Amino acid sequence: MTLSYDLYWSFRSPYSYLVTPRLATLERDHDVTCKVRPVYPLAVRTPEFFEQQDPLWVRYFMVDIFREAAFRQMPFRWPRPDPVQRSPEEGYRMQQPWIHRLTHLGVAAAERGRGLPFLKEVSHTIWSGETDGWHEGDHLARAAARAGLDLAELDDAVAADPDRYVAIVEENQVAQRAAGHWGVPMMVFNGEAFFGQDRVDQLKWRMEQQGLGRR
Template sequence: MTALGFDLFWSFRSPYSYLATPRLVNLVRDFDVACNVRIVYPIAVRQADFFANADPLWVFYLMKDTYRTAEFLGLPYRWPNPDPVLMDPATRTYPRAQPHIHRLSHLGVAAAERGRGLAFIAEVSALIWDGCTDNWHEGDHLAQAAARAGCDLAELDAAIAADPVHHVDVVETNQSDQRKGGHYGVPLMVLDGEPFFGQDRIDQLIWRLEQKGVMRR
């Protein structure tokens, strides 16, 4: 029986979340630890003017660093087409109507509630971010990714349609707990109240797990 687990606060629009996920899959595979996936909306949805007010160097560095990190990790990577979050290019702000990110986020909640959260975010983030699939939202791309994760996309969609308020509430609770955990960004791993923010903190998370006596499987 797994004795210890950590919360993973994670967003479908975060390239760093995508880049971290294969290592988190390996962590759970290799160690006797559970990963509790907790989906949050991206900062662009929570704060629509975030990028409009950000220093241009923030975005410049983000793009350079994510491509470099992907190359370093040996992961395929390209900015998604379409972007999971729609932006008004004239104002660099994000409209309230978002056809992709809300559905993705609520699908992630539903998958996590069925015990398939980590598998689901691994498969769907690869579909969105690895550059192999344009128009990832069309056809059966999402259904196939969900199936690889052990989920039925139609069943997940039906559950969300039957109780949309529940799935919104879960995301909002996750966002509140994320801040209580010690940070507002993703990916954020929280182990026994200790936050590990960023894809470059996974080694420290493993180090702390081993300090706590977590054994390899």
């Protein structure tokens, strides 16, 4: 019996980047499928979240993401440019074309059954530090190709019906909160939420209780 779970995931989340290879390995080695459900990052959904944080939160966050990347032996650097733009006047309350495009492309990839490979390849391009200007040239096209997809075809699909992709993301965000949390990465299996990149072992453990088998 093939098991499945929902993955709520953001292209602006370093922890989403850091968890994806382990989820890809889980799907490669075990009889389980991941239903990718991209969401907009908190900076877009609720920009006031970052305006209200204690300065210690930011300091610890920056220490922890670099430490986690080193622990996982994954290349890491804050993206250049940041997928979410910020201005001194508006903060995050401004037009966000990059993160909207990425999120909608993620939806399109998921609809073609290549959601997890797309997340893995694109997030590596954005977060690994190996690519400056990830939004320019053919960087995203090559990442999509590695995931078995055609970036131009994905872009055309989104452009043909942009409101539908916005609606799907918004539905994902409603479902995410209904499942018990608002953060990413968040995996939901049989109605149980596993929030955070450090919950993969618990997710697998719970699946094993429900008969998870190896491929």
